[in-house]
Amino acid sequence: MISGVDRIRFSSFGDERGSLVPIENDKDIPFRIGRIYYIYNTTPDAVRGKHAHKDLNQVLLCLSGSCDVLLDNGKEREIVTLNTREEGIYIHGFIWREMLHFSADCVLLALVDRPYDPEDYVFDYSVVKRFAEEGVLQ
Ligand code: T46
Numbered sequence: 001m002i003s004g005v006d007r008i009r010f011s012s013f014g015d016e017r018g019s020l021v022p023i024e025n026d027k028d029i030p031f032r033i034g035r036i037y038y039i040y041n042t043t044p045d046a047v048r049g050k051h052a053h054k055d056l057n058q059v060l061l062c063l064s065g066s067c068d069v070l071l072d073n074g075k076e077r078e079i080v081t082l083n084t085r086e087e088g089i090y091i092h093g094f095i096w097r098e099m100l101h102f103s104a105d106c107v108l109l110a111l112v113d114r115p116y117d118p119e120d121y122v123f124d125y126s127v128v129k130r131f132a133e134e135g136v137l138q
Pocket of ligand 1 (some may be wrong): 035037039048049050060097099110116
């Protein structure tokens with residue numbers, strides 16, 4: 001996985017009744033949840049994201065269906081497929097992200113460490129590139 005992103009595996013408790021995955025602050029994820037949102041009803045050709053975050057950290061996982069997440073830290077690029085309820089990705093760096101190739105039944109869950117703040121978004125990929133090269137956010 002590229003620097004700034006890690007896979008995160010959740011414990012699933014399964015028995016004859018089905019499966020349950022608990023997610024507790026600072027235990028199953030490495031932060032306290034400040035916000036949750038989920039994305040659904042996506043069209044097959046939809047591309048979402050296309051931005052980086054200055055400070056925000058988050059976990060993404062698919063509760064249903066699948067999608068791809070393109071991750072780019074300005075030096076490395078990787079596409080990860082999310083298609084299980086037991087594994088997600090933890091994005092904790094200044095990472096450009098795009099979500100695409102959504103299956104019709106995709107429900108993408110985001111667990112975020114802070115409230116919504118439009119000022120935290122960076123929509124210019126060249127800023128990510130420059131940050132990777134010079135270590136300065138400008
Ligand atoms: C991210 C990727 C993975 C809110 O009002 N509150 C919220 O918490 C969020 C996330 C969005 N919004 C509003 C802002 C826009 O009018 O919902 C609308 C759609 O949001 P956006 O275009 O930012 O959605 P995506 O899918 O491009 O990006 C989202 C997150 O915004 C972003 O933080 O990392 O998912």
